Each structure stands twice: as structure tokens, then as C-alpha cells.
Amino acid sequence: MEFFGKIGSSVEGGLAYVGALTSLAGRAAYFTFIGPFQGKPLRFQRAVAQAMEAGVRALPILSLITFFIGLILALQAAYELRRFGAISFVASAVALSMTRELGPLITAVIVIGRSGSAFAAELGTMKVSEEIDALETMAINPVSFLVAPKFIAMILMLPCLTIWANFMGILGGSFFGVAQADFTFPRYIIASLDALFMRDVVTGLIKSFMFGVTITAVGCLEGLNTTGGAEQVGRSTTRAVVMSIFLVILVDLVFTMLFYFLGEH
Amino acid sequence: MAPSVENLGVDESFDGPMISLRDLRVSYTGREILHGINFDVQRGETLVILGGSGSGKSTLLRTLVGLEKPTSGQVWIRGKNFSAISEVERDEIRKRLGMSFQGGALFGSMTVGENVALPLQEHTKLEPTTVEIMVRLKLDQVGLSGFEDFLPSQLSGGMKKRAAVARALAMDPEILFFDEPSAGLDPIIAAGIDQLILELKKAFHMTIIVVTHELASAFLIADRMVLINKGDVVALGTTEEMKTSKHPRVRQFLDRIPEPAVAQELDYLQMLTEPSSRSGEGRQGKSR
Numbered sequence: 001m002e003f004f005g006k007i008g009s010s011v012e013g014g015l016a017y018v019g020a021l022t023s024l025a026g027r028a029a030y031f032t033f034i035g036p037f038q039g040k041p042l043r044f045q046r047a048v049a050q051a052m053e054a055g056v057r058a059l060p061i062l063s064l065i066t067f068f069i070g071l072i073l074a075l076q077a078a079y080e081l082r083r084f085g086a087i088s089f090v091a092s093a094v095a096l097s098m099t100r101e102l103g104p105l106i107t108a109v110i111v112i113g114r115s116g117s118a119f120a121a122e123l124g125t126m127k128v129s130e131e132i133d134a135l136e137t138m139a140i141n142p143v144s145f146l147v148a149p150k151f152i153a154m155i156l157m158l159p160c161l162t163i164w165a166n167f168m169g170i171l172g173g174s175f176f177g178v179a180q181a182d183f184t185f186p187r188y189i190i191a192s193l194d195a196l197f198m199r200d201v202v203t204g205l206i207k208s209f210m211f212g213v214t215i216t217a218v219g220c221l222e223g224l225n226t227t228g229g230a231e232q233v234g235r236s237t238t239r240a241v242v243m244s245i246f247l248v249i250l251v252d253l254v255f256t257m258l259f260y261f262l263g264e265h
Numbered sequence: 266m267a268p269s270v271e272n273l274g275v276d277e278s279f280d281g282p283m284i285s286l287r288d289l290r291v292s293y294t295g296r297e298i299l300h301g302i303n304f305d306v307q308r309g310e311t312l313v314i315l316g317g318s319g320s321g322k323s324t325l326l327r328t329l330v331g332l333e334k335p336t337s338g339q340v341w342i343r344g345k346n347f348s349a350i351s352e353v354e355r356d357e358i359r360k361r362l363g364m365s366f367q368g369g370a371l372f373g374s375m376t377v378g379e380n381v382a383l384p385l386q387e388h389t390k391l392e393p394t395t396v397e398i399m400v401r402l403k404l405d406q407v408g409l410s411g412f413e414d415f416l417p418s419q420l421s422g423g424m425k426k427r428a429a430v431a432r433a434l435a436m437d438p439e440i441l442f443f444d445e446p447s448a449g450l451d452p453i454i455a456a457g458i459d460q461l462i463l464e465l466k467k468a469f470h471m472t473i474i475v476v477t478h479e480l481a482s483a484f485l486i487a488d489r490m491v492l493i494n495k496g497d498v499v500a501l502g503t504t505e506e507m508k509t510s511k512h513p514r515v516r517q518f519l520d521r522i523p524e525p526a527v528a529q530e531l532d533y534l535q536m537l538t539e540p541s542s543r544s545g546e547g548r549q550g551k552s553r
Binding site for chain 2: 125
């Protein structure tokens, strides 16, 4: 009985957490899409600053990593494909797995490490040094001022970064294709594009949008829930990273299943 | 000079008590911190809230500015029940309050000037140049002219606190709240803050609420004092009344007498034996 009780209480805790995430995301959405029409300011400049930090500054590391991932994918695919003399399918294998799965996922993981953790640390520090309280006493809504700009930045930048990651992955794959599989560079690119349908790219981008919402909600919620001192800020940051990775994988699973069953018909 | 605040249901000519507390009770995680607080604060009055650590005085201040919700009872600010009005109305009242936090609570990512400018940019339609002038004026008022472009991390403790006061003054508040204004400051800087509070009161007829346990500072700035102990109002009166009070708690606090040692030997024995038997149970429980 105790065992089932524990399962019950952890399920309850999990649902409460998801509820808190949804509530925070909902309030941020209100201040982004509805607030501006009710005379509440949309903090566009703060969103642009966040987009620079979360998006543009992630480009170098994202490019490098996804280039390598593309190359690794090509090597792994070729390992099996060459036994069937089908090494020319490397291009489509890399293109499909990048755009459908690894592009969005690797991008999300890098953004969690760079920005999700930073959101939790920033808001956590502000919470313990009473800066969030100060905003409230000044009649400035912390969600509108701090959280909404991060949401805007992330839901815009994550799909953009994902497109870039897909491109860099294919570029990495082409390295192998040209060196080992008798492709010329233009032919490799054409073979990759031929393998892709619009549907593959779009499903990847829908996922990356959802990842953006998840990462921001978790990072900000963990930050805002910080109590105590500096030690707790560290703990919130760790929790934000672990929770974000877990929830991103979960969201990925849900959407992949959804697309799989929708694609059947 | 006052920035134009849109008047949403706030009565300009209000002349009742600026703050009144009616049987205010506040609980944290099931434990009641404040057990029914009652008092009024009149316009232009400086009230000092005294109390030891853990007396509930900080919770009282946080409830006054709306950071904590009362579990029962009411906080009336300028004739409005603070906990029963809409968020829009509450924000309108908050624009007329200024709060100086214990650690300053300046936004670390913004310069001192941006910190002071923030409420003006958020709540008024003033031109950027006007905001700039207002910021310089407020910083000058607290003796921080020329520090607009410094980051809070580049300031000393006393300067941070004064910058926080400048930010609290930005909207020309009617009620100003201070949480431990002289905590962690050297006596000279602390005296400077006291002086600043006195000047604000004289020049702008502000209603000022100060939470502190610094007695010297309290007697210098207060019109009236309230002593909080374990979540109850022990005494409330003018500085003179407090000085001459016979109440044992007031005397203990003002004369700085430590808590009496355990009175009875029997109690002492009981105190020693009880917790140890309890912790023994705890250990047993764990090992099972």
C-alpha cells in the first residue's frame, strides 16, 4: 500500500509542477498577446536583448556541435548502409534524422545549458536579493517585466536556431559524403533536399517551438520559486537544467508519437 | 514637480488615516506570525516599528506593502482595503508607496540611474530628458550626484541604500517604508540615513514607516513607536510615552536587558530532559 501511496503522491507532485508551468506560461502569453491591447507595455527591447543572448550568441557553439553531429550521423549510417551497397543513402539518412529529431533536440539541449540555466540563476538571484519584491512594490508585474520577454525571445529564436542546426548537420554529413561516398558537394545537398518533405521540417519546427516554451517555463519557474540564499540559487539552476532536459525529451516523445499516428493517414 | 499619475479611484483629498490595520493576522506555512495587529498611522507621521529578531516586524512591513497576504483582518491604505481591491487598484496605490529594502534590492543588471528611472518609465509618460532630470534630482536628494552610470555592485553598502531610497522617492510617494535602514552600516553613514529621513519628513510631509531595532535611530526619527513581540503589539505610543513606559517588555527592550535565565530549577530539568527524549524517538523512528 505504501508503494502505491508513493506513486500517487509523486504523480500528484508532477501534475502540480506541470500545472505551475502552464500557469506561468499562460500569464507570460497574456502579457505577450493580450496585454499590449489593454494598454500594458510589450517590452520589445528587453525581448530583443534576450533574443541576442539566447539566440545569436549561441550560434558559434551550436554550429560546431551540430556540424559534428551531422558528421557522426553520416559515419554511423554508412557503417550499416555500406553492407547493403547503399552508401548513397547517407545523405537522406542524415537529412531526415537531423530535421525530424536531432536538430531540434540538440538545439534544445544547448539552449538549456546556455539560457535555461541562466534564466533560473538570474531570477533566483533576483528573488533572494528581494529584487522581485521590489518590482512588485513598484507596481511592475515581474512576469510582464522579466518572464514575458524571455518567452518571446525563446519561441522566436529556438525555431531559427533549429533551422540553422539542421543546415549545419547536413553540412557535416556532406563532409563524409564528399570524402567517402562519391558525392560531389552540390549532389549531396540536392540528395538531402530531395529526401526532405516540407512535413519533416515543419514537425521539427513545431517541436522546437514547444521546447522553447518548456525551457523558458522551467527556467523561470525554478528561478521564481527560489527561497533562501545563494546556495538555493545553485540548486534551482541545477533543477532547472535537469527538469528541462527531462521535460524536453517528454515533449519530444509526445509530439513524435502524435506526428507518427497523424502521418499514418 | 510631481509626475502625473493617472488617477484611478484614488482620492486626492483623502484626509483619514494613511494606514489602518484591523485585527491583522498573517500566517506562514500554517504558523501564525502576527496575531491580530491594530493601529493607525496619520498623514505626515513617522512611525517606527520596533521589535527583536523573529518578532514579526518584517512580516508586518511586507504585509503593509502587499507582499504578504493577511490570513484575516484588513490593511487599509488611503481608505482602501488593500487586500480586497482589484489588482489594477492595488497597483494604483502602490505607485504612491515607496519601499527601501534592507539590502537595497537594486537591480544588479541596471545602472543606478536606470534603477531610479525605472518606475518613471513604467508609470509616467514623461520625456526621456525629463526622466533624466528627475533621476539627477532624486540622486542629488540622497547625496549621490554623479553616480548615475555606476552599477550597484560598484557602490558601498551605504551608497546602495541611499540609491535605493532615491528609487523609492522616484514617484514622489505619499508613504515611504524603510526596512532596517541602518542595518550593516557604520554609525556615521547610519546617522546620514536618519538625517535623510528627517529631511524627507520635514520637506515633503511624507508618511514614513520604519522597521528597525536600532534604538538611537528610532528615538531620533520617530513621532510614535510600536513595539512588536512574538506577533503582538506590546506597546504603542509617542517617543515620550515609550521612554516613561512601565511595561516590562518595553523596559526590557529599551534598557537592553537580556532574556532572564531559566527561572526554576524544575523547569530547567524538564527542558533538558524533554527534547532529548523526543530526539531519541526520532532516532528510533529512522532506524526502523
